[in-house]
Amino acid sequence: MGTEAYLIVASLLFLIGASGFLLRRNLLVMFMSIELMLNGAALLFVTFARHWNRMDGQIFVFFIIALAAAEAAVGLSILIAIFRLKHRVNADELSELKG
């Protein structure tokens, strides 16, 4: 299979993630959508690493995975903090700050 097929899958993953982030209101689902976007980008790096016959793209993906893990650790703890205060994880109820 050519590079194009992988590119389409990567872009689709990214688009699904981005639209999920913009359309869904549950904070946890929004967070999962971001993970999907990161995975789309990771697939892009792997594809191009193969296309250019280079290893550095593959190594970049390890950094993306580490980044996703770090984001999960920080993000889930912030989610727990907001749940403890509000007992909800809905983006529409975050309305204390506005103006």
Add this chain to the structure above:
Amino acid sequence: MTWEDTKSLMPLLGPFLAALAILVVGGRKERGPNPLLPLLALAGFGWTLVGVGCLWPLEGAHDAFAGGLRLDGLGLVVALLVSLGGAACTLLSVDYLKRRGRNLPEFYVLVLFSALGMMVMGMSTNWLSLLLGLETMSLALYVLCGFLRDETRSVESSIKYFLTGSFASGLFLFGMGLLYGGTGSFEFRDLGGAMLDAQSQPLIVVGVGFLLAGFLFKIGAAPLHMWLPDVYEGAPTPITGFMATGVKVAAFAAVIRVLSEIYQHEHVGLRDVLWWIALITMIVGNVAALAQTSVKRMLAYSSIAHAGYLTIALVVMRGAVGENGAIDFSGSLAARAILYYLLAYLVANMGAFGVLSYLEKQGGKGLAYEDLAGLGFKHRFLGLVLSVFALSLAGIPGTAGFVGKFLVFGSAVDAGVGTADSSFVLLAVLGILNSLVGLYYYLRVLIQLYAKPLAEDASTRGAPLVGMGTGLVIVASFIGTLWWGFGADFLNLGFGVEPAMRMMQGALATLR
């Protein structure tokens, strides 16, 4: 990783070692406030400042980590500005956290790590080091925003920053992936050449678009600024000051590095895109700031407006390619103006947020315009310094903010005069009109301070004395604002406007 690498990374080691030391010292079982910890953090920032002082002026540049990090003049200026901001944030936090009952070791660790990320961002020359710097900075800041975890406002600001910030990271990464596909390498320097190649051009253009969206998000430029006022308002006040200044310094340094490569090929329409972004950002920031009732939120919107002014300089900056492909922006008034503006913004903004962090009451109250009424007579010194900071942010002559604005608008006029294209001059004129609008909401602070009677039930009564850390930051920012405005040159003292300008110029001589 060689000894040479380590040597050129000396400025970065300060915050890193200090953070580790605090983790060791502060990780005891009884987690009370420990006066040693902020001192350790300050020592870390002091190390960086001393390191910058020893290395300056830098002959050429040192590359470390196989060229991933580049310690050159720009890197040193970023390290200098970020560690000044970080030290100010640490000093403010000591008093602030004590009053909030959250004086915990991890706060200082996170401030140090976010500063480290900012410095790495300013020194990065490829996508990997840029990403690592960006995320080190962002992940630490997400947590710092929500540090007052019993207050809904703080946690709400944290979750908003986290979600929108990670979304921006996603855009960033996807853009980097496309650029990697177009160039086959991670280096910024390969961008320009690949742009001319018809086959990889579409990938590069889309990639730069995504990347730019990520950058614009981080600096809070319209139309990607929605998160900024909420996050800045809810975050602990010293952190808001640090975010507004440090993130801008790091992001603009990285943007200068990336754009200096892209601008080698003038046919790209990037300048037009940035032209509109600068205009929209100024207008959105200024108009929204007019309608605010809280001074802290007004400063958040004004931070958007300042990002707009800085973007004007991004539009007009222009560099030269020297022998063996070195890129030299030291002849560009605009690039210099960005760095000087950032310095001026840093001192005035840290000072203003320092005053606010002193005035703030439990639950983020006490920061409305009305709460300032008559304060200029009650706290004469606080009133005076807050007025000077507001005037500097507005760009009144005699303050550092004026010199910054003058350089930015002047560079736009300079780039436009003598060419058939009048768009640069027009942008400068629009920028000046916008700062006139800005004058309104900054002067409102002064009116409240001096023209309104002190409310008798003012909750400022019986307020504690200004703590030592806060006082130090306020006095230092006050001196800095006037020093880099006119004072040092007028009195013919050391490091004034001219030497600072020469430093900024030298910083831009060896971008590649």
